[in-house]
Amino acid sequence: MANIALYADDAIKLLMGLEPASLDEIFLLYPDPWPKTRHRKRRFISTATVAEMARVLRPEGVLYFATDIKNYADWTLAHLARSGAFDLAPGALEQAHIPFKGWRPTRYEQKARAEGRATSLYFTFTRNRTKPEVAEQGLLPGK
Numbered sequence: 103m104a105n106i107a108l109y110a111d112d113a114i115k116l117l118m119g120l121e122p123a124s125l126d127e128i129f130l131l132y133p134d135p136w137p138k139t140r141h142r143k144r145r146f147i148s149t150a151t152v153a154e155m156a157r158v159l160r161p162e163g164v165l166y167f168a169t170d171i172k173n174y175a176d177w178t179l180a181h182l183a184r185s186g187a188f189d190l191a192p193g194a195l196e197q198a199h200i201p202f203k204g205w206r207p208t209r210y211e212q213k214a215r216a217e218g219r220a221t222s223l224y225f226t227f228t229r230n231r232t233k234p235e236v237a238e239q240g241l242l243p244g245k
């Protein structure tokens with residue numbers, strides 16, 4: 103494959119270097135769950151990263167998010183709802199246990215199954231057009 107580039111650093115730095123509305127899709131697959139309450143601020147999903155993802159996704163662009171930790175799913179749903187920049191299709195919550203079309207389990211998912219964590223949750227969020235100011239500015243310094 104000739105069209106793959108790897109970035110071996112913090113993904114937020116990569117996002118911050120991208121032009122607004124420059125991506126069609128983002129896949130956030132099993133980000134570290136940080137299950138302890140006092141560690142949740144380390145989760146990849148935060149107000150700032152959601153704003154950055156909203157900024158770099160084109161309108162109608164898609165954010166795919168998978169986790170096997172229900173609390174992280176709730177956390178993500180709350181952050182994205184608060185941002186106002188993403189929509190979920192009707193029925194998405196009820197169907198969240200259905201993998202993405204063409205899905206091939208990641209290494210983490212295979213490990214989770216082997217360790218007895220039987221279910222995952224899969225969400226497909228669409229970047230909407232209702233908050234253009236998020237796309238222009240983001241929330242991180244330097245934008």
Ligand SMILES: C[S@@+](CC[C@H](N)C(=O)[O-])C[C@H]1O[C@@H](n2cnc3c(N)ncnc32)[C@H](O)[C@@H]1O
Pocket residue numbers: 111112113114131132133134135146208209210211
């Ligand atoms: C639970 S693993 C899942 C790996 C893979 N997506 C899978 O499903 O097999 C989470 C991964 O996210 C990486 N990670 C955590 N924070 C990151 C960040 N800010 N930027 C890029 N990668 C990060 C970790 O190094 C780890 O490899």
